[in-house]
Amino acid sequence: MKNLIAFCYASKNENLIIIPCCPFCGEKHIHGISEIEIIDGKQTYGYRTPHCSEVENKPDGYLLVKVSKCDAIYKSRVND
Ligand SMILES: [Zn+2]
Secondary structure, three states: OOOOEEEEEEOOOOOEEEEOOOOOOOOOEEEEOOOOEEEOOEEEEEEEOOOOOOOOOOOOOEEEEEOOHHHHHHHHHHOO
């Protein structure tokens, strides 16, 4: 089972959520913004369906955990 957490950050004008490195395909994904939900003590944007097109057995969703832009890039790589 792969990690179902995707680290993400909000765009500058806060209308988009940016995932710099998807835990499933390694590509950048962008989702529309939503309300922050606290799940397991973390700030999240809830669960979304990944936009990967080329991953087989893609999971139904990942939890978007809000972090800073730098952390989103760094933590995504550490998780590899
Ligand atoms: Zn992906």
